[in-house]
Amino acid sequence: MTEAPLRAFLMVRSSDGTWTVTVCRDLGAVLHAWKTRTEPDRDVAVLHVGFDRPPSHSFDEVAQVHPGRMLLTAAAKHAVPASFVSSMAPVSDTKGIDVFIGLQGWGYKIDDPTEGAAQLEHARPVSLVNEPQGWIALFLREHPSDSETLAKSQIFDEASYLEREAELERNVRHRAGLFRLYHIVGANCNDPCEFARAAPPWLAERELTSLGLPVRADNIFRNSGIKVLGEIANWSPEEMLRLKNFGRKSLGDTLQAFTAALKEGPLRAATSEAVSESDRLLTELRRSLLTFSDRERDVLVRRLGFETRPETLQEVANDYGVTRERIRQIETRAVEKWIRESSWDDILEQKITRLLIGRSFPLPVAGVEAIDAWFEGVSQHREFFRNLVQTICGNRIHVIPIDGLHYFSLMAEITWEMTVSEASSLLSSGAGKDWTEDYARSLVQGLLPDTAKEFGTLLWDKASRLCHFSVAEDGSRVLTSYGRGADHIVEAILAESDAPLHYSEIAERAKIKDGRDLDMRRAHSAAANVGLLFSRGTYGLARHIPLSDAQVSQIRSEAEDIVCSEVSGRQWHCSEILSEIIERMGGGYEGLDKYILNIALAGSRVLKPLGKMTWVAVAARADNQPRIEIFQAVVAIVQAAGHPLSTSEIKERLTAVRGVNEYFQISASDPLIRIQPGMWGINDRDLSISREKQQQLVEQLVQSLGEKQSGIHASELTEVLSLQGCSPDAFFSIASQDKRLKIAQGRYVYLADWEGSRRETIGHAVSVVLQGSVRPLSLEEITESVEKRIGRKIDKPVVSGALQALEAEFNVLTGEWSLSRLSADDDIETDGKTVGAPPNNTRQAYS
Numbered sequence: 001m002t003e004a005p006l007r008a009f010l011m012v013r014s015s016d017g018t019w020t021v022t023v024c025r026d027l028g029a030v031l032h033a034w035k036t037r038t039e040p041d042r043d044v045a046v047l048h049v050g051f052d053r054p055p056s057h058s059f060d061e062v063a064q065v066h067p068g069r070m071l072l073t074a075a076a077k078h079a080v081p082a083s084f085v086s087s088m089a090p091v092s093d094t095k096g097i098d099v100f101i102g103l104q105g106w107g108y109k110i111d112d113p114t115e116g117a118a119q120l121e122h123a124r125p126v127s128l129v130n131e132p133q134g135w136i137a138l139f140l141r142e143h144p145s146d147s148e149t150l151a152k153s154q155i156f157d158e159a160s161y162l163e164r165e166a167e168l169e170r171n172v173r174h175r176a177g178l179f180r181l182y183h184i185v186g187a188n189c190n191d192p193c194e195f196a197r198a199a200p201p202w203l204a205e206r207e208l209t210s211l212g213l214p215v216r217a218d219n220i221f222r223n224s225g226i227k228v229l230g231e232i233a234n235w236s237p238e239e240m241l242r243l244k245n246f247g248r249k250s251l252g253d254t255l256q257a258f259t260a261a262l263k264e265g266p267l268r269a270a271t272s273e274a275v276s277e278s279d280r281l282l283t284e285l286r287r288s289l290l291t292f293s294d295r296e297r298d299v300l301v302r303r304l305g306f307e308t309r310p311e312t313l314q315e316v317a318n319d320y321g322v323t324r325e326r327i328r329q330i331e332t333r334a335v336e337k338w339i340r341e342s343s344w345d346d347i348l349e350q351k352i353t354r355l356l357i358g359r360s361f362p363l364p365v366a367g368v369e370a371i372d373a374w375f376e377g378v379s380q381h382r383e384f385f386r387n388l389v390q391t392i393c394g395n396r397i398h399v400i401p402i403d404g405l406h407y408f409s410l411m412a413e414i415t416w417e418m419t420v421s422e423a424s425s426l427l428s429s430g431a432g433k434d435w436t437e438d439y440a441r442s443l444v445q446g447l448l449p450d451t452a453k454e455f456g457t458l459l460w461d462k463a464s465r466l467c468h469f470s471v472a473e474d475g476s477r478v479l480t481s482y483g484r485g486a487d488h489i490v491e492a493i494l495a496e497s498d499a500p501l502h503y504s505e506i507a508e509r510a511k512i513k514d515g516r517d518l519d520m521r522r523a524h525s526a527a528a529n530v531g532l533l534f535s536r537g538t539y540g541l542a543r544h545i546p547l548s549d550a551q552v553s554q555i556r557s558e559a560e561d562i563v564c565s566e567v568s569g570r571q572w573h574c575s576e577i578l579s580e581i582i583e584r585m586g587g588g589y590e591g592l593d594k595y596i597l598n599i600a601l602a603g604s605r606v607l608k609p610l611g612k613m614t615w616v617a618v619a620a621r622a623d624n625q626p627r628i629e630i631f632q633a634v635v636a637i638v639q640a641a642g643h644p645l646s647t648s649e650i651k652e653r654l655t656a657v658r659g660v661n662e663y664f665q666i667s668a669s670d671p672l673i674r675i676q677p678g679m680w681g682i683n684d685r686d687l688s689i690s691r692e693k694q695q696q697l698v699e700q701l702v703q704s705l706g707e708k709q710s711g712i713h714a715s716e717l718t719e720v721l722s723l724q725g726c727s728p729d730a731f732f733s734i735a736s737q738d739k740r741l742k743i744a745q746g747r748y749v750y751l752a753d754w755e756g757s758r759r760e761t762i763g764h765a766v767s768v769v770l771q772g773s774v775r776p777l778s779l780e781e782i783t784e785s786v787e788k789r790i791g792r793k794i795d796k797p798v799v800s801g802a803l804q805a806l807e808a809e810f811n812v813l814t815g816e817w818s819l820s821r822l823s824a825d826d827d828i829e830t831d832g833k834t835v836g837a838p839p840n841n842t843r844q845a846y847s
Contacts, residue, residue, distance in 0.1 A: 008076070009053040010034065013063045015042040019056040026186045027080065027194060034070065034106065041068045046099070047076040049135075049183075054097060062092035062099050069110075070102035078134025078158030079184055080105075081197035081233070089114035098133075133157040139179045146172050165201055171340075173202055174265035181262065192255040193240070196232035199258075202266035204230030210267075211257040212353045212396050212410065215450045217250040219358075229258065260396075267346050282377045284344035285388075291341070295320075296334040303331050304387045335391055347374070349393045352408055356397075359454040362407040365389075365399060366649055367656025370637055379649045382406075382550075402458055404542075404549045404603065405652070411452035419447050423463035428482045437469055437477040486510075486518060490526040491541075500540030503527045532599045545599060546591030550648070552600045554678045557647035558584060559597065560606040561674075564617045564667070565736075565743060574598045574613040575805045579763035582801030583747060584677050593804055633657065635672050635682075644681035674733035683734075688725040694734050697721050701749065702740055711748035711757030713792055765789045766802040767819075776816035779803075 008024040010033050022033045030047060037043040044063040047070060048054065054073075062071060077086045077100045084105035090098035091114060103110055132140050132150070134157055140147050153167045154160055161180075165173060177200025184198035185191075196204065206229050208221050220243055226232065232240075232254075240246055285306075289297050302311045313324040313331075320327065339345050351372055355363055365386055369375045378385040386399045386406055399406050400413045409416070423444045430440055444463050445456035469477040493509045494501065501509070507523035518526075524537065531539030545552065562580045563572050574594035581597070598613045607615045637653050638645050645653075647666060668674050671683040683691065704720045705712060712720060714728035723731055728747075735741045735749055742752045746761035769785040770777065777785075783799045803810075808817045 007049070008079070009048045009050070011046045011048070011053070011056040011059065012037055013044045013046075013056070013060070015039055015067075017060070021053070021056060026189065027184065027198075028191070040107070043067075044069060044071065046071045046073070047080075048073040049075045049079040050138075054095065058094050058097075059099065062094060066091070066101055068108070070106040072100045072102060074098040074100070074157075075134045075138075078136065078161075081184065087112045087114045131156065135180055135183045136161060138183065139176060142179070143175060146175065150176075162201060170266050173200070176200070177202060177266070178262060190255065191237055192251065192258055193232055193235050193237055195255060195258050196229055199229060199233075199262075203258075203262055204228065204233070206261060206267065209354060209357065210350050211261050213257050214250065214253045215357065215453065216245060217253055217257075220244070220246050220250070229261070267350075280374055280376050281344055281348065282381070284342070284347075288338065288342045288344065292334060292337070296330060296337075299327060299330050300334050300338075303327075304391065305384045306381065307384075310383065310387060339392065345392045348389070349396060351375075352389070352393065352397050353410075356408060356410055356451075356454075361655070362402075362409070362454050362458060364652040364656055365406040365408060366652040368408070369649075370640070370653030370656050373640075376642075379645075379652075402462075404552065407455075409452055409455070411449055411455070415449065416452075416455070419459060420462050423447055423459055424466070427463055427467055427479065430479055431468075431482040432480065435479045436472075437479065440464070440467070440479050486522055487526045487530045489518070490523065491530040494527070494531050494539065494541050494544075497540070497544075500531075500534040500538045500544050501527075502538045504537070506539070532602075534595050534599075535593075542599075545596060547589055547596065547600075551589055552603075553648040554646070555581060555589070555592065555597060556600045556604055557678050559601055559615075560604055561647075561666075563607055563615060569616065571610060571614050571616050574601070574615070575807075576763070577601075577615070578805040579761065579802055580746070582805065583762055583798055592801075594807075630654070631669065631672075634666055634680075638672065638680055639682055639685075644675045644679045644686055647678050647680065650680060668733040668736055670737060674729055676727055676729045681730075687730060689723070693724070697723070697731065698735055698738050698741070701735060702738075702751070705741075705749070705751050709758070711744060711750035711759040713759065714747040714749075716792060717749075760790050762786060762790065762794060762798060763802045763805060766799060766808075767806055770806075770808060770817065770819045773818075776811060776814065776818040778816050782817060 008026075008030055010022045010024055010030050012020045012022070012033070014020070022029075024030045024033065034045055037045070044067055046056070046059045046063065059071070071091075072080070072086055074090075074097070080086075085103045086100040087103060089100075091101050092099040101110075101113065103112055131137075132147075136150065136155065136157055140150070149168060149172050150156070153164050155164055155168075161176070165176065168176065180200055181195070181198045181203075185194050189195050189198075207227060208229060209218065211229070213221070221227075224243060237251060240251060241248070289300070292300065299316060300306075302308060302316050303313075304310060313327050317324045317327045351374060352368065355368060355371060366379045366382055369377070369379050389397055389408070390399055396410070398409050398412050400409050400411070400416050402416075411419075426443060426447070427440060430443070435443075441460050441464075444460050445453070448455055448459060466482050467479055468481040470480045472478050489510050490506055493506055497509075503524040504520060506527055507518050507520045510518040510523060527539040531541060532544075534540050534544065547555070558581050559577050562577055562584075563570075574597045578592070578594045578597050581592075594613060601607055601609070601615055606618055608618050609615055633654055634650055637650055637657070650666060666672070666680060673681055673683050673687065675681040675686055681687070683694075687694070689697070700721055701712070701717075714732060717723060717728045717731060721731070732743055732747070732749060736743050740752055741749055743749055744757035744759075746757065746759065746763075748757035748759045750757040750759075765786045766782060769782055769789070779796055779800060782803070783794060783796055786799060787794055803817055806819070808819055810817055
C-alpha cells in the first residue's frame, strides 16, 4: 500500500444545503454516520473512497434530485461489498466523477432508474469504458505489472472483477483479492462477518471445514447449516454470539482462521476431491522435485531425508564447502517455491486437517495411508513424511511423538508437553482429597484444548503413572498419593547421563547433585522405579536404547508371534525368545540382548510379564466376535494396501481406522499369510505358487516328515520341496494352517502327532557344547560343534547371537567364549530388591 492513507469520506447534505463531512476508517463507521443523520427522508449523502476527496458542494445539483438517498462515486461503488447494490450506470457526471445511486443495503430498496437506458446523458465517454475504475485503478497503481493481465481478462471495475476474476493466474487473484478486502474493511478488521462480506470470490466460496477451525466452532457452523465462508456475511457478530456455545473466543478463532485463509490465497485447482489414482502424494512430490535445480533438489532431499537419512545443515554445508546459513537459505527458498508453485501441499494440509476434525482417538502418522489412498507409500518413508508435514504445514498441523509413536495433531508439541506437566501437577494437588479415579480422569482430560480432545486417553495414561489409588467401601478407586520422592533425583541423573548407569554410580552422582547421601539400596530401588534395566544393576531411560523405534517395534512383533504361536500358558524367558528372534532374523540387531528385549516387550499389549524377565501370552477373550471383526479388518487393510505390510504398519492403520486399543494378535489364517518375519500378505496375491500347488507341497511335506521321523528346519525345506520362489516363512505360514503340522521353537516343522520336533535348537546346542568343553572355545569351534549336533549349516552371526543370549563370557585377548560363572538370573530382579555386582564395560575376560 502507498504511504498516504486510503479513507472513506461520507459527505451528508442537509435540507438547508449545508454539508457535513465524516472521515471513516471502515464500512461500520460509514453505516453509523449514515444511520444517525438528522432527517432520514431528506438528507442526502455522497460516499467517496480515496486518498483525498472532491469538494462537497460540487455534488449540490445531483444531491437535490435524490433526497434521502445514498450516492456513491465510482471508487466507492466498487469498494463496498456486493450486498450494497448500486445503479448499473451513473446518474450524474460531476466534474468528471461518475456518481451512482444506492439501490439496496442503505436502509431502503428501490429499482434502478438507469436500467435499460440505451445512452444516458451523463454516461462516461466511450473511450473511458475500459479504463480501470474504483479500487481496480488503485490496485494497478501499486501493481502496474498486473495491468496487462487484468486487461486481457477484461477486468476494469468491480462488476467485471466479480464476473471474471477466476480466469486470473493464482498469484494475481491472490494479490487482487487481498488488496480489495483491505481496501474495503482496512487491515485491522476484527469482525468476521464484515470480513466475509468483503471476501474475494475465491475465499467466499471456500468450505469452512477446510479452514482448520477449532472443533467447537466447526461443529456449531455445521449444526447451523453454514458451509462456506461467504455465508457468514449474512450474520452479525451479535447474532453469532447468540448461538449455543459460541463465545467471543470462538468469534476470535473464526476471524483468525479467515485471516490465515486470506493469506494462504486461492486453493489450486488440484485440491478438488477428485484426485486421480496417479496423483498420489509421492507421485506428485517426485514430479515437483524435478522442477528444482540439482543443488536445490539435493538440499531438500538430504535435509528432509527422502529415500535417505536426514542430514544436518552442517553435514550438507561441508559437502558443498559453504556455510550452514547458505544451505539454510537454499532450503528456505526451495520450500517457498514448493508451496508457491506445487499443488500437493494444499491437498496435504486439507486432507490431514479433515482427518483430524471430530476424531475420538489420535491419528498415527503411519495410519493415514489406511484411511486415504492418496497417501499410499508414505509408511515406507515415515521419517521423511513427518519432516515434510512439519516443514510444509508446521504452523497448522503438528507431529507429536508419544511413547515411540508419532501422531498428527492440531495441537503443538509444546502444548502437549505443557498439558502433561499441568495434568501431573493437578493430580499431585488432588492426592488425599478423596478424588475418585473417574473424577480425576475427567479433570485431566478437560485440560486438553478443544482441537485435541482425542488425546484424552493418552494424556491420562502418562499423567496417572505416579498415581496411587485405594479401593473405597463402595468399590470406587480413590486417589491417595502421587509422586516418587527420591525417584525424581534418580530420574534427573539418568536423564543427564549419556549411557545407562549402575545403581552404585547413581548413588555417588546423587550425593554430588543433591548434596546429601542416598542409600545404595534406595538408589537401586529408585532406579528400578523410574528407569529401565539394561544389565545387572544397571539402569537407563528409553533414549539409551541402542535401537530405533522401528527396530524395537519389529522385535516386539516377532516376540509376540513367537510366544503366541506356542501352547497357551507357556512361560518364556527373554533368553529363549531372543534365541528364536536371532535365528529368525539371521543374527538380530547389533546391540540387541535379553535386557533390551525385555524393555521392548514392556510396550506389548499381547504379552504380560511374570517377573525375572519371563513373559506369557495374555489370555484371549472368550467372545470371538470382536476377534473375528479385528481379523477381518486386518485382512481388509492388507488387501487395500495392494502389497505386503509390516506388523507395525497394520497395527497403526488399524488404530487409525478403528481406534483399537485392546488385545489382538495377528496370526496366519486364510487368506492372511506371513510372507517373512514381520511382514504379512494375501495368499492369492503375494505368493508365487497357486493354492493347488500349495496343497501338493503340504502333502509332500507330510510324507517327508513321516519318512524322516524328525522335524525339518526352514533352511532345509528347499532340499525336500520345490518352493518355486516361495519363501520358507511364507510356506511355514501355509503349513501352520494344516492341522497335521506344527511349527516348533527353532523354526522346525513337524507332525502334530509327535510330542515335539525331535530336533535340537541352536541355543540348546550352544549351551551343551560350552558345558561339555574343558576349555574356552572360539566362535569357529563352537559353530563347527553345533553344526555336527544339529545336522545342518549355521551362520556364525546366529551362533554369536545365541552366545549373547546365554550371556557367555568373551575373552577379548584370546577371542574365546565360555559360560558365565554366574547363572544368567542369579541377581536379576526388575523391582530393584536384589543387589548385583557392578558389571565391567566389556564382557568379563576369561582368566
